[in-house]
Amino acid sequence: GESVGLHLPTLSVQEGDNSIINCAYSNSASDYFIWYKQESGKGPQFIIDIRSNMDKRQGQRVTVLLNKTVKHLSLQIAATQPGDSAVYFCAETGDWTNFGNEKLTFGTGTRLTIIP
Amino acid sequence: SQTIHQWPATLVQPVGSPLSLECTVEGTSNPNLYWYRQAAGRGLQLLFYSVGIGQISSEVPQNLSASRPQDRQFILSSKKLLLSDSGFYLCAWSGSGGGDFGPGTRLTVT
Structure with missing residues (x-):
């Protein structure tokens, strides 16, 4: 749902382990989802996206899973590195074919800390 | 490819002074544009x-x-800043081809 500036949930993972960051969304009509990574003092950066006609999409060390039944999105980061420490946001929008006219809604975010 | 610009990167302003932050997007037309604020350690x-x-x-x-005076220009303003306006301000766009954020402006109101 819409972020309202709440405190960020945190996740700590040992370097080299895999991490999973979760995001729940409320709009069953959401058609397109994006994960962003925000490093300290910088704006969020695009990581990976997925459309609702897919369940899984893989990038370099990252995988996004989409479960439309329970309206749940997750970001898996394999073999975590210190540089993965950041805040991660999910975002959703309603209709990919009408993307230009749909508002992008962001989740609250999760702070991931990689422990050396 | 699309790019988004935002300036200034940092700004220190006294209480009661005006504010103008600017954001421009290149490489896309008729984008949705957003202004976000982010307090330290928050969403x-x-x-x-x-x-x-x-x-x-x-x-x-x-x-x-x-x-929004032009299709790809978005301006955030204030006539008189308050201490509570301090924060990290992010411009973002979404539309054909995806969506992204600008680099942000860190505003400190003193």
Whole structure:
């Protein structure tokens, strides 16, 4: 749902382990989802996206899973590195074919800390 | 490819002074544009949302205003800044081809 500036949930993972960051969304009509990574003092950066006609999409060390039944999105980061420490946001929008006219809604975010 | 610019990168302003932050997008037309504020250690708070020139939706009551004088230009303003306006301000776009954030402006009101 819409972020309202709440405190960020945190996740700590040992370097080299895999991490999973979760995001729940409320709009069953959401058609397109994006994960962003925000490093300290910088704006969020695009990581990976997925459309609702897919369940899984893989990038370099990252995988996004989409479960439309329970309206749940997750970001898996394999073999975590210190540089993965950041805040991660999910975002959703309603209709990919009408993307230009749909508002992008962001989740609250999760702070991931990689422990050396 | 699309790029988004935002300036200034940092700004220190006294209470009661005016504010103008600018955001421009290249490589896309008729984008949705957004202004977010982020307090330290917190999530994103949507301030304004625009689907076109002159069309602004305000998401939360506040001391700020936004304008969109051109298709790919979005401006965040205030006539008189408050201490509580301090924060990290992010412009973002979404539309054909995806969506992304600008580099942000760190505003400190003293």
